Amino acid sequence: MLPLQQEISVDPQEYVPAIIDAAVTVVLFVVAFAVIYLLGKYFLTRTVETGLRQRGFDETLINLTVSLTVVFTAIVSVALAATVAGFGVVLSAFAVMGGALALAVGFAAQDVISNFVAGVFIIQDEPFTIGDWIEWDGNSGVVRDVQLRVTKLETFDNELVTVPNSDLASAAVVNNVANDKRRVSVGFGIGYDDDITQAREAIVSEGANVDGVLDTPEPAAPVTELGDSAVVLSGRIWINPTESSYGAVRAEFLEAVKERFDAEGIDMPYNNTELSGNIGVTNTDELEGEREVPEPSA
Structure with a gap:
């Protein structure tokens, strides 16, 4: 009769070499990663930051690029440390899986990447x-x-x-505020019987008195259109858009010219259409005869 249990002998000495090899590999990986990462981070970030600053890049873009450089350095350090420590098989599997993951994320985040790249150019080009x-x-x-x-x-x-x-x-x-001067243009229509010179003087005078209007270039009011119902003069004044509000200056200009026109009797006509010609009515007797109603027969 065979015994139900047999004594199994375990020799701890058999596992000592494997444990030592694993420990050495891990220590080698950690040391290699630390050395490569610290040296790479120190030299790469300083080189990138100095180069961008010398070329006058925006501070936001510099900080972003430095951060991406640190991430890139960490990834490269992991790969090199794994190679030095002998993790070649693991590293190959990680590379294949990382490539597939990057491809999937790239397709899913096309809009995000597009907006990100556009943001970089906006920050840089200003x-x-x-x-x-x-x-x-x-x-x-x-x-x-x-x-x-x-x-x-x-x-x-x-x-x-x-x-x-x-x-x-x-x-x-x-x-609208990129330059230090901007023109404010307003069209004023006057009647065909009104004096263009008088209207121009009124527009130029009132435009020069508006707060925030620059002396140079001087206000002007050339005739720009002969409309169906009015002669249009373009009132033109110039402002510094960083110091004066475009909307406020335009509104004040409009109101001032309208009051000046009313005071001097200059017409600002509405759009209207004038019909010319004659209308005649003939054969009125026949029309009246047709309208007579016959008396009913007995």
């Missing part, structure tokens, strides 16, 4: 900065914050608008 009044695709607003993915703007109705950076990067953006 087509607008915080506080600028811009217009794009029929929209307008004042820039309140420029981020790497979106730009936040405030409308004149005090509404917050968040716009993806890719939309602004691909659109024709008008920066």
Whole structure:
């Protein structure tokens, strides 16, 4: 009869070499990673930061690039340390899995990546900065914050608008306050019988008296159109958009010229259509005869 249990002998000495090899591998990996990462981070980040600053890049973009450099250094350090420690098989499997994951994330985050890249170009090229009044695709607003993915703007109705950076990067953006001078143009229509010189003097005089209007270039009011009902003079004044509000100056200009025209009797006609010719009525007797109703027969 065989015994139900047999004594199993375990010799701890058999596992000592494997444990020592594993410990040496782990220590080698940690030391190699620490050395490569610290040296790479020190030299790469300093090189990248110094190069970008010398070329005058924006501070936000510099900080972002330095952060990405640190992440890149860490990934490369893991790969090199694994190679030094002898993790070749694990490293190969990790590379295949990482490539597949990167491909899947890339397809899923196309819009995010597009907005991110557009944000980098907006920050670097500076087509607008915080506080600028811009217009794009029929929209307008004042820039309140420029981020790497979106730009936040405030409308004149005090509404917050968040716009993806890719939309602004691909659109024709008008920066209304980029230059130190901007023209305010308003069309004033006068009657064909009114004196153009008198109207021009009134527009130029009132425009020069509006607060915030620059002396150079001088206000002007050339005739720009001969309309169906009016002769149109374009009142033109210049302002510094960073010091004066375009909307406020335009409104004050309009009101001042309207009151001046009323005081001097200069007509500002509405759109109207004049019909000319004659209308005649003939054969009135026949028309009256047709309207007579015959008497009923007995």
